[in-house]
Amino acid sequence: MAIIQALRGTKDICAPEIAYWQRIEAVVRDCLGRATFQEIRTPIFEQTNLFERGIGEATDVVSKEMYTFTDRGDRQITLRPEGTAGAVRAYIENKLFAQGGVQRLWYTGPMFRYERPQAGRQRQFHQVGVEVLGSADARADVEVIAIATEILQKLGLKNLSLQLNSVGNGEDRQKYRAALVEYLTPFKADLDQDSQDRLERNPLRILDSKDKKTQAIAKEAPSILDYLSDGSKKHFDQVQTSLTALGVEYHLNPCLVRGLDYYTHTAFEIQSSDLGAQATVCGGGRYDGLVAELGGPDTPAVGWAIGLERLVILLQQLAAAPVNELDFYVVSRGEKAEAASVILAHKLRFAGCSVELDLSGSAFGKQFKRADRSGAIACLVIGDNEAENNQVQLKWLQTKDQQILAQSELLGNIDQWRQKINQARNQA
RNA sequence: GCGAGCGUAGCCAAGUGGUUAAGGCAGCGGUUUGUGGUACCGCCAUUCGGGGGUUCAAGUCCCCUCGUUCGCCCCA
Numbered sequence: 313m314a315i316i317q318a319l320r321g322t323k324d325i326c327a328p329e330i331a332y333w334q335r336i337e338a339v340v341r342d343c344l345g346r347a348t349f350q351e352i353r354t355p356i357f358e359q360t361n362l363f364e365r366g367i368g369e370a371t372d373v374v375s376k377e378m379y380t381f382t383d384r385g386d387r388q389i390t391l392r393p394e395g396t397a398g399a400v401r402a403y404i405e406n407k408l409f410a411q412g413g414v415q416r417l418w419y420t421g422p423m424f425r426y427e428r429p430q431a432g433r434q435r436q437f438h439q440v441g442v443e444v445l446g447s448a449d450a451r452a453d454v455e456v457i458a459i460a461t462e463i464l465q466k467l468g469l470k471n472l473s474l475q476l477n478s479v480g481n482g483e484d485r486q487k488y489r490a491a492l493v494e495y496l497t498p499f500k501a502d503l504d505q506d507s508q509d510r511l512e513r514n515p516l517r518i519l520d521s522k523d524k525k526t527q528a529i530a531k532e533a534p535s536i537l538d539y540l541s542d543g544s545k546k547h548f549d550q551v552q553t554s555l556t557a558l559g560v561e562y563h564l565n566p567c568l569v570r571g572l573d574y575y576t577h578t579a580f581e582i583q584s585s586d587l588g589a590q591a592t593v594c595g596g597g598r599y600d601g602l603v604a605e606l607g608g609p610d611t612p613a614v615g616w617a618i619g620l621e622r623l624v625i626l627l628q629q630l631a632a633a634p635v636n637e638l639d640f641y642v643v644s645r646g647e648k649a650e651a652a653s654v655i656l657a658h659k660l661r662f663a664g665c666s667v668e669l670d671l672s673g674s675a676f677g678k679q680f681k682r683a684d685r686s687g688a689i690a691c692l693v694i695g696d697n698e699a700e701n702n703q704v705q706l707k708w709l710q711t712k713d714q715q716i717l718a719q720s721e722l723l724g725n726i727d728q729w730r731q732k733i734n735q736a737r738n739q740a
Numbered sequence: 741g742c743g744a745g746c747g748u749a750g751c752c753a754a755g756u757g758g759u760u761a762a763g764g765c766a767g768c769g770g771u772u773u774g775u776g777g778u779a780c781c782g783c784c785a786u787u788c789g790g791g792g793g794u795u796c797a798a799g800u801c802c803c804c805u806c807g808u809u810c811g812c813c814c815c816a
Binding site: 423594682709 | 741768773775776807809814816
């Protein structure tokens with residue numbers, strides 16, 4: 313009980329699981345790199361102010377989920393709960409807009425929200441996100457959505473659905489909000505408690521309540537799509553037409569409302585049916601007002617974030633983690649032989665082989681047992697005899713064939729030996 | 741912040757008030773002092789997340805606490 317453990321809602325990512333993370337990172341880097349996105353690394357904490365202004369003080373994230381503290385210089389500091397605000401701050405502060413044209417940025421790293429942990433939800437979690445700044449073109453929305461689907465597809469994920477909506481511009485939303493409140497007010501007594509509370513504060517969120525009675529009422533509510541201005545409507549039509557032309561399937565969901573205040577026009581989520589209650593794998597949308605809100609030039613933008621823990625959960629359901637392929641397992645016995653073993657192992661690694669060296673000093677029998685379990689293709693044996701003659705015994709673990717070689721022969725023709733290793737591996 | 745379930749070895753666990761806490765996997769040692777995947781044998785929890793209480797007697801019942809899981813809320 314005296315052991316110190318990781319804080320609630322945080323965890324260590326260890327051996328078999330780490331393979332999924334590395335695979336995700338590789339796919340993400342590849343897809344975003346080819347689409348000319350530049351990685352940006354911003355601080356993990358920022359002035360509390362940034363999130364209050366950017367995300368919105370009334371949102372749940374800001375009002376009750378932030379890790380906020382005062383540092384030794386009396387500064388109000390918050391561990392970032394999401395990545396967009398920091399990326400936009402960096403865009404403004406570094407005057408990336410001065411380079412002209414469109415900036416395509418991506419980031420990855422830990423985010424922090426003080427919430428009760430649950431399946432697919434932690435206090436420290438990780439996101440990959442993209443932000444395209446400086447274009448109001450519907451193609452930017454489409455590009456970004458298409459890349460998200462590409463990443464998920466290349467990871468082999470199934471059972472995903474893209475939910476799509478438009479929340480219009482500020483003016484559209486205000487009109488719609490008034491109409492919605494007008495519609496809902498007569499039903500107020502029939503709404504669930506949370507929704508009643510939200511009627512004034514944040515009525516749009518009532519639309520995606522999980523309460524059955526509320527859902528039935530929300531189903532008949534006026535749709536935001538009927539309140540879009542001509543410009544908003546045209547933008548959204550272009551997005552939809554283009555997605556269809558691309559073959560990206562989507563479900564129009566007028567009840568989709570996102571929890572951060574900065575969204576305008578296109579809003580979307582990619583959900584999985586294999587995740588339990590926290591079904592959203594990727595969420596994003598357009599945020600044309602945020603850059604100006606944070607003190608930058610008026611700059612339209614669109615982006616998304618993917619929750620990496622949730623991806624890992626899905627990948628784990630699909631297939632076991634790949635194990636590292638091992639070429640050689642080196643066993644040795646005796647003082648001279650043991651001294652030779654570490655040198656041989658290192659030289660083989662330097663030549664490009666993967667090599668595990670048995671350090672146990674136990675009997676050969678035990679070392680062979682471990683060699684067998686290591687998954688290595690070949691075992692290299694150095695005992696007193698071999699050490700005496702600068703030789704090594706090479707044992708093929710699958711066939712049990714073995715042969716004595718000069719160490720110089722093995723190292724001198726290592727490419728040929730590696731070919732044989734690969735042949736043996738492919739036959740297995 | 742609210743609700744429910746769970747916490748026995750590194751892992752999976754049996755145990756539902758009564759003498760010494762099953763079993764399996766992994767690990768270590770041996771049969772086999774230079775040759776593995778099988779088999780057999782041995783070792784591996786003075787103690788059941790922590791604290792308090794009830795009782796002649798508690799892993800087992802009660803209270804508190806911590807952790808964990810799932811759900812609500814919210815979101816990635």
